[in-house]
Amino acid sequence: MQKMTDSELVSVIMQAKEDAAVYTGEFMRENEKFLSAYLGQKNFEFKATPDQSSVVSTDVFDVVEADMPSLARVFLGSGDIMSFSANTDSPLELQEAEDKTKFVNWVIRNQPESYKTQIDWLKDAEIQKCGVVKYFYDESTDVEQVEFKGVNEEEILDIIESLRGADVDKIDIAEQEEDTELQVFDVKFRVTRVKKKISIINIPPESFLITKNATSKHDADIIGDVSHKTRSQLLADGFPKSLINKLPAYANDDRDSTINQIRNDDQDGDMGDISINGWATEKVQIYDLYAKVDFDGDGIAESRHIMISGNVILVNDYFNHRPYAMLSAIPVPHKAIGRSRAEVTYPTMLEKTALKRGLLDNIYQANAPRNVVHPDVDLDDMLTM
Numbered sequence: 001m002q003k004m005t006d007s008e009l010v011s012v013i014m015q016a017k018e019d020a021a022v023y024t025g026e027f028m029r030e031n032e033k034f035l036s037a038y039l040g041q042k043n044f045e046f047k048a049t050p051d052q053s054s055v056v057s058t059d060v061f062d063v064v065e066a067d068m069p070s071l072a073r074v075f076l077g078s079g080d081i082m083s084f085s086a087n088t089d090s091p092l093e094l095q096e097a098e099d100k101t102k103f104v105n106w107v108i109r110n111q112p113e114s115y116k117t118q119i120d121w122l123k124d125a126e127i128q129k130c131g132v133v134k135y136f137y138d139e140s141t142d143v144e145q146v147e148f149k150g151v152n153e154e155e156i157l158d159i160i161e162s163l164r165g166a167d168v169d170k171i172d173i174a175e176q177e178e179d180t181e182l183q184v185f186d187v188k189f190r191v192t193r194v195k196k197k198i199s200i201i202n203i204p205p206e207s208f209l210i211t212k213n214a215t216s217k218h219d220a221d222i223i224g225d226v227s228h229k230t231r232s233q234l235l236a237d238g239f240p241k242s243l244i245n246k247l248p249a250y251a252n253d254d255r256d257s258t259i260n261q262i263r264n265d266d267q268d269g270d271m272g273d274i275s276i277n278g279w280a281t282e283k284v285q286i287y288d289l290y291a292k293v294d295f296d297g298d299g300i301a302e303s304r305h306i307m308i309s310g311n312v313i314l315v316n317d318y319f320n321h322r323p324y325a326m327l328s329a330i331p332v333p334h335k336a337i338g339r340s341r342a343e344v345t346y347p348t349m350l351e352k353t354a355l356k357r358g359l360l361d362n363i364y365q366a367n368a369p370r371n372v373v374h375p376d377v378d379l380d381d382m383l384t385m
Contacts, residue, residue, distance in 0.1 A: 082101070
């Protein structure tokens with residue numbers, strides 16, 4: 001058997017992506033329904049006619065928020081996230097185990113965004129059928145401009161030396177103006193830094209892909225996420241400009257889930273990807289996928305990391321790990337995606353909403369009943385309370 005061509009690989013991956021639980025179908029409709037119920041929106045089964053009560057029971061919200069303190073104590077408590085132990089009594093191994101334990105806790109708990117990341121993960125699992133975080137080693141380039149005025153040549157050299165650091169890739173003089181009378185300069189430096197860190201990010205349910213009916217993330221034929229990045233971000237991630245130029249610009253798809261519009265309903269819904277026109281800010285759609293595919297043609301499907309935009313392959317490497325942590329509030333045996341607290345509370349919310357509306361409608365009619373008016377009654381007097 002021969003090695004796959006790029007077009008064959010794209011065809012196989014796109015077919016697997018279309019078969020994943022994402023975008024359309026019952027899975028995403030359920031997620032949209034449960035989020036709308038948590039937010040107390042008058043959508044789906046909660047619509048009311050203009051002459052009826054439109055009250056919505058808040059059972060889903062109440063249950064989710066009541067669960068959060070207990071979940072926070074478990075996942076955000078003072079104990080170690082995980083601990084390492086040495087195989088021997090060697091002081092070096094004991095110290096290494098201690099250092100690894102501290103490092104893992106620092107990475108997961110002590111970053112500026114750690115609390116928000118974990119709370120969002122837990123709440124996604126409570127509201128949606130599955131909460132997902134992604135972890136990866138992130139290496140990107142950042143450009144900073146620094147300006148100094150009225151400095152001489154010796155001070156310029158000192159400034160360049162002070163700007164150097166372990167994360168600085170290069171320092172360029174972007175602009176320079178000389179005052180010949182005072183023999184000083186106004187200088188703007190462009191400092192290029194290479195940022196390297198372990199990142200943990202939330203994956204929204206509408207962006208997560210996993211093979212339908214998979215029993216775990218490990219046996220799924222495909223798992224991954226879809227994101228929208230600017231061409232500038234891709235350039236900072238290290239992709240060559242010639243490759244980025246081949247990527248198609250993102251256009252809103254009618255098949256896209258409305259869950260983001262539901263999420264942002266209090267801010268007039270999802271306004272789409274609004275950005276300043278230009279190459280650097282133009283968005284492209286990226287599929288970051290981990291799939292089992294026989295790319296080398298040896299008859300054995302291997303795990304690969306494949307990143308695709310349109311029909312262009314950005315990354316295609318062997319990768320034997322799937323960097324996603326999945327969480328469901330109610331695990332279901334032999335299923336990767338379980339059930340949420342919102343899902344089991346939803347029927348009760350429907351029933352209580354119907355009862356409340358019926359009760360209020362009855363009270364409204366009792367307080368303002370219809371009247372039969374005899375012809376001898378003065379209508380003006382009748383209409384005056």
